[in-house]
Amino acid sequence: MSHDVLPEIYAALRQVAPEIDPAAIDPGAVLVESLDLDSMDFVNFLEALSDRVGVDIPEADYPKVQTLDQIVRYVTAAPGR
């Protein structure tokens, strides 16, 4: 199922940090560290993603969406998808 989630994640990332090359993202790396995002970038990214995929990502769940792999899993497993 991840094949339809990934483009949305990339698009949300591009909204916040267009300089990022999706191909260079290590799926297991913590995004904030590996992509030089700050806390506000990260929140903006998750909000953009949330709007795109229609999945609510409450702040309490932020620890579960630190890497690309984790985000794919989280969104894919969300109810209603």
Place this chain on the structure above:
Amino acid sequence: MDAIPKRRRPGQPEPNMPDLAAARRSFTWDEARRWLDGLPGGGGLNIAHEAVDRHAHGPRAGHVAIRWLARGGAIEDVTYAELAERTSRFAGALAALGVGRGDVVFGLAHRTPALHVAALGTLKHRAVFAPLFSAFGPEPIAARMTIGRGRVLVTTASLYEKKVAPVRERLTTLEHVLVIDDGRWPAVAGAPGVHRLDDLLAAAPPTYGIGPTDPEDLALLHFTSGTTGKPKGAMHVHAAVIAHHATGRLALDLHADDVFWCTADPGWVTGTSYGIISPLTCGVTVVVDEAEFAADRWYRILAEQRVTVWYTAPTAIRMLMKAGAGMAAGADLSALRFTASVGEPLNPEGVRWGQEVFGLPFHDNWWQSETGGIMIGNVAALDVRPGSMGQPLPGVEAGIVRVADDGTVTEITEPGVDGELALRPGWPSMFRGYLGEEARYRACFAGGWYRTGDLARRDADGYYWFVGRADDVIKSSGHLIGPFEVESALLEHPAVAEAAVIGLPHPVAGEVVKAYVALRPGHEPTEALRSELLGFARKRLGPAVAPREIELVRELPRTRSGKLMRRLLKARALGLPEGDTSTLEGGGA
């Protein structure tokens, strides 16, 4: 606004300053100097001796100076004795490289003890330490290192690769790069002037005798931003430690057995003055967290490390508020005794939220790079007025002034009137100049006052209230951002004809950077181009400085003399009447 009265819990120590008014009457900076030791044999005053060596040579040698919480969960304790050895090795390594007294050593690293060692070791060697924020992009780094004529840079291999290598050729004064090996050493080992820091430290002697240090010797270089021109390097001397120490005791109420967590990054002035120097001079344990903000992690740190005094910032407090009080419910926060905030005014809601969740109001305080230490604060002995920055500390004379067009300064003595916040010069951590910019330094003083550039008012009881900035400087997440630096980066793009940058109000960050860009003929205002410009700016400036928003416009408003009218753009963005920008302009300043 109702004041929040203070209640001391059983078992808590008496505040260091039980009566602010009495302390203001009796305090002198000479007395505060006597709270420190000075170098042995009358050798002067050195920050590193007061912060490290005097504890390492006394009964606190085995006390934990730094408790480092690594990203992955590991914890490393560094005692005062160990910190003395590591900083001595660092100073010895600088000596071995031929780095001299007064040479500038830049630090660009994440929050790890290696950075603390570099800062304090540099001061031991009587060189000058200049912190850089690790979320800066290559351009802000190059600009500051060029102005500071940095001879040495301490950084990690990853940061060197990403942020320094692209501008390395422009850094003509840079001779030595001391690389913290984060696993990427092989990738940078061939670069000019690089040394693996661990190798240098291992080869250096474990002790280092600090040479005679004049209290007026240059110690720290803190970069800050104005509306126009390049960043300014505010110069601070070793005597600043008198204020660092005194304000740690009086404004943050630090006691020797405290566990203190200053969440500011050492890449900024707060993280240096209060993340490194001030608490160590007080002999406390300093908590250093490597990871970025996460609400659950922060509550866990407060609880597990039994943090007693916590110094944080409005942006972080607002993020915690957003995450909800429920997240704090499971955490045992009973060790906390004093919580403080700085960087920008903390909204009254934030102060009261602290009272609800921690049983403690946040003590907002005010200072800036130029003042070197806290000047005005809500202190332990004083009722907190939510939204106020508090009252001037002992040894600090503050006033609200009006500056006439001819430069004449008049103090406004009646309460409740807006004007520019000003301070009477003379406290030990006052900046001694902007490096290489005497005229800009002199322009900060008028009529016997240091003009802060902040607009404020004082109420009838002597509490100060922040009103706004007198200039166009943007304050985002507590950090000052100069619009000129951002505009200059955007102008490097071939499609950009002109750019104007303002701060837009933001519920969490206080302000965010927004850029208005007018395009050169032949370029269409497409979404693709807007996105490209955003990425272009972020690559050069880094997330800490780059705009979060870019709007493409036909043209930018300018005065007849060609000066950008940023305030008019701001009025438009906020939906204020364009003719009425009085609330945005410099008020009485």
